[in-house]
Amino acid sequence: MNLPVKPVKRWAEWILLLFTLVTIVLVYFYVASPAFRDMVQPHQCLFSEATGLLCPACGGTRAIIHLLDGQLILALKSNLLAVLILPIIAYGTFTASRLVFDRNFGPSDIKIAPFWLWSLLAALIIFWIIRNLPYFSFLGPL
């Protein structure tokens, strides 16, 4: 589909650049300095505190911390969904940067089958229910 080419928004470029820089600096500080590592505390979950059940993101911070330490198995045990969703986030960031920088790539060129988008929502809800069942307790954080 050939839409009239819009001028690239400068502020979008700056936001993307800032996002990338902040991510790189945070990961560098996390790997390099132990003091910064101690500052990262798991966020207290309101849902989990109130009901005693697990929410789909419980253990997400621990999963990312284990990933940064290079322990994939521990990360997968902490939160399966948070690790499996990372490639999707990477693809989303890639598409967003393509939208900003590639002049021949417009919003109408993004094509994903609706089935996969709805199954993402379904996976989240099923994961939420299943990890609270006793038989599937291995999905919960350690």
Add this chain to the structure above:
Amino acid sequence: MTDTKPVAVVSQNNTLGIISLVAGIIGVILFVCCSYISVVLGIVALICGILAYQQKQQFALAGIILGAISIVLGIIFVIVGQVFIRELLPVIQREIRMMRF
């Protein structure tokens, strides 16, 4: 370069609208547990929704509304949530335990 118009009616591409709707739904669901994620998903839903609304895609308005709701709820719970856990929740739980049904 010439534009050739397709003969058959091509089904509309609704990807952005559905992305916006799904991100908005997940953001509204998750605001109770992880408000930061909810704010981020709300921004995604809002931007995708506005892009989709300009192209008259399905679900665009729903995505914009859900995104705005999840941004607002997320910001409120980022500010209030930790205080709520520390101060109010023990009181509420104690009251519930004291109740006689």
